[in-house]
Amino acid sequence: MTKPIPHGKVYIWPLQQGCWCSSCFFSKKIMQQTFQQYQDCIDACLHCASACDNCASSCLQEEHVKMMARCIQLDMECAALCYTAARLMSLGSERAKELCRLCADACDACAAECAQHQHDHCQQCAAACRRCAEACRRMAA
Amino acid sequence: MTKPIPHGKVYIWPLQQGCWCSSCFFSKKIMQQTFQQYQDCIDACLHCASACDNCASSCLQEEHVKMMARCIQLDMECAALCYTAARLMSLGSERAKELCRLCADACDACAAECAQHQHDHCQQCAAACRRCAEACRRMAA
Amino acid sequence: MTKPIPHGKVYIWPLQQGCWCSSCFFSKKIMQQTFQQYQDCIDACLHCASACDNCASSCLQEEHVKMMARCIQLDMECAALCYTAARLMSLGSERAKELCRLCADACDACAAECAQHQHDHCQQCAAACRRCAEACRRMAA
Amino acid sequence: MTKPIPHGKVYIWPLQQGCWCSSCFFSKKIMQQTFQQYQDCIDACLHCASACDNCASSCLQEEHVKMMARCIQLDMECAALCYTAARLMSLGSERAKELCRLCADACDACAAECAQHQHDHCQQCAAACRRCAEACRRMAA
Numbered sequence: 001m002t003k004p005i006p007h008g009k010v011y012i013w014p015l016q017q018g019c020w021c022s023s024c025f026f027s028k029k030i031m032q033q034t035f036q037q038y039q040d041c042i043d044a045c046l047h048c049a050s051a052c053d054n055c056a057s058s059c060l061q062e063e064h065v066k067m068m069a070r071c072i073q074l075d076m077e078c079a080a081l082c083y084t085a086a087r088l089m090s091l092g093s094e095r096a097k098e099l100c101r102l103c104a105d106a107c108d109a110c111a112a113e114c115a116q117h118q119h120d121h122c123q124q125c126a127a128a129c130r131r132c133a134e135a136c137r138r139m140a141a
Numbered sequence: 142m143t144k145p146i147p148h149g150k151v152y153i154w155p156l157q158q159g160c161w162c163s164s165c166f167f168s169k170k171i172m173q174q175t176f177q178q179y180q181d182c183i184d185a186c187l188h189c190a191s192a193c194d195n196c197a198s199s200c201l202q203e204e205h206v207k208m209m210a211r212c213i214q215l216d217m218e219c220a221a222l223c224y225t226a227a228r229l230m231s232l233g234s235e236r237a238k239e240l241c242r243l244c245a246d247a248c249d250a251c252a253a254e255c256a257q258h259q260h261d262h263c264q265q266c267a268a269a270c271r272r273c274a275e276a277c278r279r280m281a282a
Numbered sequence: 283m284t285k286p287i288p289h290g291k292v293y294i295w296p297l298q299q300g301c302w303c304s305s306c307f308f309s310k311k312i313m314q315q316t317f318q319q320y321q322d323c324i325d326a327c328l329h330c331a332s333a334c335d336n337c338a339s340s341c342l343q344e345e346h347v348k349m350m351a352r353c354i355q356l357d358m359e360c361a362a363l364c365y366t367a368a369r370l371m372s373l374g375s376e377r378a379k380e381l382c383r384l385c386a387d388a389c390d391a392c393a394a395e396c397a398q399h400q401h402d403h404c405q406q407c408a409a410a411c412r413r414c415a416e417a418c419r420r421m422a423a
Numbered sequence: 424m425t426k427p428i429p430h431g432k433v434y435i436w437p438l439q440q441g442c443w444c445s446s447c448f449f450s451k452k453i454m455q456q457t458f459q460q461y462q463d464c465i466d467a468c469l470h471c472a473s474a475c476d477n478c479a480s481s482c483l484q485e486e487h488v489k490m491m492a493r494c495i496q497l498d499m500e501c502a503a504l505c506y507t508a509a510r511l512m513s514l515g516s517e518r519a520k521e522l523c524r525l526c527a528d529a530c531d532a533c534a535a536e537c538a539q540h541q542h543d544h545c546q547q548c549a550a551a552c553r554r555c556a557e558a559c560r561r562m563a564a
Contacts, residue, residue, distance in 0.1 A: 042191055046187040046188075046191065046227075047187075049231075050183055050187065050227060050228075050231040051231075053228055053231035053232050054231045054232070054233070056232070057231070057232045057233045058233075079228075083224060083228075086187075086191060087191075087194055087220075087224075090190075090191040090192075090194035090195045090198070091194050091195070091197070091198045092195070092198045092199075
């Protein structure tokens with residue numbers, strides 16, 4: 001196990017990707033700090049997932065449902081990816097970054113569609129998707 | 142369809158449970174407002190789900206994992222129920238209340254176990270579970 | 283810990299609900315057998331969840347989407363509950379039965395709606411929902 | 424909209440990726456057939472997700488839990504990705520392939536770890552993970 005290095009106000013141990021030897025494993029307590037760093041992105045994903053579920057359900061009650069079909073479809077896909085991205089980050093998974101990249105693309109597509117509709121739930125969903133896409137891209141960088 | 146009735150600053154239409162005739166269906170636009178009311182409980186559930194996932198993963202890195210076995214088990218169960226309660230509320234489902242009742246019980250059990258451990262992630266999880274149990278019971282009332 | 287009792291081809295230990303003392307905890311290895319018993323219900327839930335997701339997405343592509351609005355809404359709710367029921371059973375959770383009860387009700391509602399539409403995806407979803415409702419009720423008994 | 428082309432026993436319309444104009448949108452009824460094609464991969468993902476959840480919970484009851492820590496962690500991550508891959512495929516999402524690629528990697532890692540332990544639940548989980556990784560790679564090809 002290598003030496004701790006200063007990182008902001010704390011010392012962290014440089015994790016060797018994929019190494020779970022007993023030394024590295026305990027050094028992974030650092031994941032607790034990672035969780036703090038991830039927190040912004042987790043919040044953005046969870047808020048976006050909930051906004052997508054709400055938008056899908058609300059679209060179904062609009063007068064012109066047919067016009068909203070693609071919006072509902074993208075809402076469902078985006079919600080599924082956002083919930084899972086939040087889960088992988090909360091679990092401190094090494095795969096979180098890759099999923100965040102995929103999630104950001106889904107958010108972009110959903111935001112582009114939602115933004116075309118004037119309904120409050122669509123505009124709110126578009127805003128949540130844009131914020132989530134940004135947070136996921138920062139995370140995946 | 143019955144007449145709108147005053148409710149705080151807005152007028153709402155009393156929804157006939159389970160009725161989806163075209164009149165009632167459109168009156169369900171009111172669900173958008175319901176979503177706002179649900180927002181507190183949705184937030185509490187999502188925060189709790191994420192705290193449980195984080196706690197489960199962090200427990201696995203503690204020195205005495207065996208002592209944490211029940212904590213991890215309850216974390217996994219509680220997270221699954223919290224995510225789903227948040228989803229049903231976001232979808233404006235009529236079944237949300239029943240699930241919130243079940244979710245509150247899972248939160249109680251998880252909080253009781255987590256509270257016995259001194260780790261930060263356990264204490265944070267216990268607090269999130271307690272807040273979520275309260276919010277779910279208010280919702281289910 | 284009480285004595286093992288014969289159960290089909292195996293001996294099982296009567297689990298004391300909610301007891302996780304070290305004796306009971308290890309006796310819970312029996313949960314592995316429970317998992318086998320649960321398998322039918324897990325399969326029915328997973329199949330139903332997937333059929334609901336497929337039905338929701340396929341309904342959005344039908345010519346008369348508006349007619350399918352309630353079907354899509356119930357598909358989304360039913361899928362969320364079925365996935366989670368399968369998760370809790372796979373995790374050997376004590377709360378699985380209660381969720382199965384709720385899941386069975388959601389399946390009934392979704393089956394009743396889907397059965398009214400002639401589309402293949404609706405008829406397939408209705409059949410999956412009925413099978414799942416039955417399996418969940420047996421589990422919850 | 425282009426002409427249908429023969430594909431096995433059915434005719435399919437070549438979908439223009441990402442195009443949801445009214446012509447293309449209706450041609451997407453073909454997704455119903457896609458769902459059939461996806462079925463094998465969906466089944467493998469759902470079976471794997473359930474096996475991972477069962478393995479995680481069963482590991483927690485083993486005598487030497489500490490030895491199982493990495494197994495439980497990878498089970499949780501793999502289950503989350505498998506459920507979501509199954510969801511995206513069931514929804515006929517254009518993003519399903521990308522997620523399947525990520526899911527296959529998670530399955531590989533989980534299978535490699537599980538295979539090292541002699542417990543039935545670990546061996547069953549390793550087998551489910553391998554089958555799922557294969558199905559996901561075929562899908563993503």
